[in-house]
Amino acid sequence: MNHKMYTLLLVEDDASLGYLLSEYLKMKGMELIWVQKASEVIPLLEQRGFDLLILDVMMPEMDGFTLGAEIHQRYPEIPFLFLTAKSMKIDVLKGFSVGAVDYLKKPIDEEELVVRIETLLSRLGSQEPDEVSRTSLGRYVYDPQNQCLYLDKEELSLTTRENELLSYLVRHQNRLCSHSDILKRLWGRNDYFNRKSLNVFITRLRKLLEKDPELRIENVHGQGFILRMPVQPK
Structure with missing residues (x-):
């Protein structure tokens, strides 16, 4: 099976695990840079592009959540996932809240990691934001x-996931988008943690759109969401 060549950045301070994962992913045809210090990440992002970042959570000088939040703020278009031994629900939700697109628990199954990476990146690459052309939203x-919203002279950058979700809601505006359909289309699977992640991104979009009271994302309890937009006169 021929795989698209992806360029990944692995941030893992454990030398044994970092070496194992980097060699395995390279063997699977992925281009990968492995660093052991969080302080090396931002300079690398300033120099070159990556399709995906893989961040360890437990690192000595800066934890992965703090690093992820900084990446999310400075490079919202770059997706990242977490690798961690922290398995409590609050930790998983914190990972999603700082912008992660996925969360894998240690010990890592290398084959599962490859499948998750390829599924994630193929899904991100096959999303249909271009089906929604530059358009007015109130x-x-x-x-x-x-991946931008403009309000007068203000430019609001969207993360990759925010852009996917808003594009999906715009394509289905004024119609119910079920939790299941959104999660299967954008996250690839419908489970508890992804539902929590979806709620985080809905909250972010509501915040971004709050300056137009006629635009609202309604929650239909137990079913899904509706992007309510004024119907344009014909």
Whole structure:
């Protein structure tokens, strides 16, 4: 099976695990840079692009959650996932809340990691934000290809996941989008933690759209969400 060449950045301070994962992913045809210090990440992101970042949570100088939050703020278009031995629900939800697109618990099964990476990146690459062209959303202008919302002269950057979700809601505006359909389409699976992650991103979009009271994302209890937009006169 031929795989698309992906460029990954692995941030793992454990030398044994870092070496094992980097060699295995390279063997699977992925281009990978492995660093052991969180302080090396931002300089690398300033120099080159990556398809995906894989971040360890427990690191000595800066934990992965803090690093992820900084990446999310400075490079919202770059997806990242966490590798961690922390398995409590609150830790998983914290990972999603800082912008992660996935969360894998240690010990890591190398084959599962490869499948998760390829599924995630193929899904991100096959999303359909370009099906929604630059369009007006009430007071906003939405540019999905550049992952931006514009409000007057203000530019609001969207993360990859925020852009996917908003694009999906816009394509289905004024219609119910079920939890199941959203999660299967954008996350690849419908489970408890992904539902919690979906709620986090819905909250973020509501915050971004709050300056136009006629735009609202309604929660239909137990079913899903509806992006309510004024119907344009014909």
